[in-house]
Amino acid sequence: MNSKNIFLSQTAIEVKYKQLQKELIGGAIAIIVIFLLGTLWYKFIEGWNWLDSIYMTVITLATVGYGETRPLGDRGRLFTIFLIGLGIVTIAYIVNQFTEAIIQGYFQEGRKLRQLKRLIETLREHYILCGYGRTGKQIAQEFQAEGISFIIVDSDLESVELAQQMGYIVVQGDATLDETLVKVGIERATCLVAALPSDAENLYTVLSAKTLNPTVRTIARASTEEAVKKLQRGGADAVVSPYITGGKRMAAAALRPQVMDFVDGILTGTDRSFYMEEFRLDPEVCPYVGQTLKDARLRSQSGALVVAIRRADGTLIGGPTAETVLSARDSMICMGTAEQLRLLNQILSPLASKRLRLPKHNL
Structure with a gap:
């Protein structure tokens, strides 16, 4: 029934x-x-x-x-x-x-709804997942595995019930409406993921989210290349097409199987020996801003490998050398074990170290 x-x-x-x-x-x-x-x-x-x-x-x-x-x-x-x-x-x-x-x-x-409302009001810097379909379920599993705070929004009753059975925080509502996004704390959120069935719904959701909170990072799902362009123009910080991305990954798995197995193990959690994490260099707390990687000695201090650096203007430096200078507000993409990445986090931000979402049993 x-x-x-x-x-x-x-x-x-x-x-x-x-x-x-x-x-x-x-x-x-x-x-x-x-x-x-x-x-x-x-x-x-x-x-x-x-x-x-x-x-x-x-x-x-x-x-x-x-x-x-x-x-x-x-x-x-x-x-x-x-x-x-x-x-x-x-x-x-x-x-x-x-x-x-x-x-x-x-x-x-009614008591449960009041408790849910109070719980949502306590959330800070959380993630909002709009849509709990096939894509949304995978995203929720990754969020849960990473141990981050997130809330699901979906208008379909069956999807809401499935999310509740998994123990997720879920609100039934139309994610394209401002009142729904306000209800789930969009003004306090760090990131919003629009994984709704239609490209139009995802576009409206991104536009509403950016209007209510211009600083929130928005990730959107797109079905076509045309939708990718429109969502980017609509303000989405990143747009992912499951069909385009899936095709590229399948081709890469056929051409470079060992590389894809290694990357998938890190990104999807199949292999929990190594992780990838990004670190933003805050000039107020990071003592290495202005130094080269050679002078900073991050690899020797932590054991973590600096894979890439993205400058504040968006320029990406892949495989930075020892002479690469660390600049303010750079984002470093690093790879290592959970212990190595936690140690690197403490080295880069000794005064205001953020909590990394890595499993404690690897310590």
Whole structure:
């Protein structure tokens, strides 16, 4: 059976929960108004004291049948009948709504949604994955393996349920809408990955993300070469086409199998002996800015290999030599064991060392 016939979506639960809250609050207000109406009637129309008026109103609304507190005329009895009718209808309405909320589990689901909201509000420098399809599942697995904080956004109920079963933080919603991205903390996020089924959705998501947070790094999935160009023009920092990239990797696996096995082992986690990590040289904390690789002696100090350096202007230096100068805000791409990369991280940033996402068991 389709799960959509069994489970309500997060959005539907949230809407229904808020609606039930309003209805229960409305019912409570109605009871208070009816109680005040009865008390004021017995006090000022019948001329009773406050205690007798309150007592008569309570036993009337509760329909306990204790009898009249004081003798009532025809007018008073007609009002009491009217008061009983109002009380029965209002209380029955409140009981019905409360029972429905308990049976349907809206209170429990509402509590879970509040907990999810509080959890999202605590996230900082997290990753946002838009789309939990075939591509999104692989991305989520890599994120989880790297131990980073991430949240999934998908509008499909079945995908949301699958992500929840995996223990991921997931929100059901349209990632192309600003309100959805704000809900998952786009202003505090480090990176957004748009892996939605259509190129148009990915483009809208990238545009919305860049508008809400111009500094967030955006990665987008594209189906065609034309879509790659449009997404790049739309502000995506990196665009990946599974078909184009997959074809190139298959060709490389056929032509250079040993090279591809080695690279795949590092990038996909098949071989956890070596890792690749990037380090940004902050002039405020890095003591080696302005020095050459020979003078810095990074290889001899840490054992990690500097594979490439990307300058602040985007220039890529592959296989830097000993005479290559380290400049401010360079990004160094290094390879080594988990221990070597952690040691290199401490050497490059002794005053503000960031936490590397590497497994602790390799230490």
